[in-house]
Amino acid sequence: MIRRNIEIPIGVSDQKEEIVLSLPAYERNHCLITGSTGAGKTTLLKTIMESAVRRYDPSEVIIRTNVDELDDIKADGIFELIDQLHDEVYSRWVKLHKEKVSTYAESDVPLVLAVIEDLFYFCRSGEDDKRILEALGKTERILHMSHVVGLSLICTCRMLSLERFYLLFPRISELFNIRIFMGEYCEDVYENLGIGPSELSAAGIDLAKRRHTGDFIIHNRHQTDSLQAGHVFYTI
Numbered sequence: 001m002i003r004r005n006i007e008i009p010i011g012v013s014d015q016k017e018e019i020v021l022s023l024p025a026y027e028r029n030h031c032l033i034t035g036s037t038g039a040g041k042t043t044l045l046k047t048i049m050e051s052a053v054r055r056y057d058p059s060e061v062i063i064r065t066n067v068d069e070l071d072d073i074k075a076d077g078i079f080e081l082i083d084q085l086h087d088e089v090y091s092r093w094v095k096l097h098k099e100k101v102s103t104y105a106e107s108d109v110p111l112v113l114a115v116i117e118d119l120f121y122f123c124r125s126g127e128d129d130k131r132i133l134e135a136l137g138k139t140e141r142i143l144h145m146s147h148v149v150g151l152s153l154i155c156t157c158r159m160l161s162l163e164r165f166y167l168l169f170p171r172i173s174e175l176f177n178i179r180i181f182m183g184e185y186c187e188d189v190y191e192n193l194g195i196g197p198s199e200l201s202a203a204g205i206d207l208a209k210r211r212h213t214g215d216f217i218i219h220n221r222h223q224t225d226s227l228q229a230g231h232v233f234y235t236i
């Protein structure tokens with residue numbers, strides 16, 4: 001079978017064109033959404049999820065998420081989700097092996113869309129370091145195996161978590177090949193948080209150069225009078 005890219009509408013641009021998040025079928029396809037508090041990360045995450053459910057049948061896309069806990073994110077919820085995804089990656093790998101195909105692209109299993117609110121929250125949750133490192137190790141393996149087994153992580157990350165996780169595990173940021181930065185880079189705000197262009201850039205968010213194709217900055221207008229896709233309005 002020939003896989004199509006998964007195309008998820010997320011809003012409309014100033015030119016009234018639909019903005020689509022495109023997840024390539026044959027490559028790694030993880031998305032990291034960051035930006036300051038109130039910039040609209042959670043809103044975008046919900047939009048992506050609603051839009052994916054509306055557009056794709058469960059035979060094509062299935063969703064795993066921790067967004068039920070949005071109002072009270074518990075580190076435990078994230079640890080459990082990471083454990084579950086890690087198990088799913090390995091059970092899929094075994095299944096594909098039994099079917100004698102080498103990648104998900106050659107099978108008929110649906111893409112798993114793991115929609116995760118504040119993925120790296122657990123890094124600053126006061127948990128013991130052993131547990132954090134174990135979860136980060138699993139996260140890294142999940143991110144690595146994704147295009148083989150058909151799993152895409154769509155995550156938000158607060159700036160503070162981003163800084164903390166970068167210190168702990170810089171390699172992970174390289175595994176997100178779609179990076180969305182909500183809002184404009186505002187030097188004062190991030191300098192106060194101790195996050196400057198170099199930290200952002202080290203975490204893979206290079207605002208000046210935008211060297212990775214697929215990176216984009218969304219200027220969120222917080223308007224509600226637009227298209228079907230979650231009633232959001234963005235410009236890029």
Ligand SMILES: Nc1ncnc2c1ncn2[C@@H]1O[C@H](COP(=O)(O)OP(=O)(O)OP(=O)(O)O)[C@@H](O)[C@H]1O
Nearest residue numbers: 036037038039040041042043220222223224232233
């Ligand atoms: N495109 C949009 N259209 C309408 N309302 C929006 C839009 N984006 C954000 N909002 C509203 O702005 C507020 C802040 O958005 P949101 O909670 O998504 O920000 P956040 O980046 O997740 O913040 P935090 O870091 O504090 O979690 C919410 O009340 C949300 O409903």
Ligand SMILES: [Mg+2]
Nearest residue numbers: 038041042043
């Ligand atoms: Mg939020």
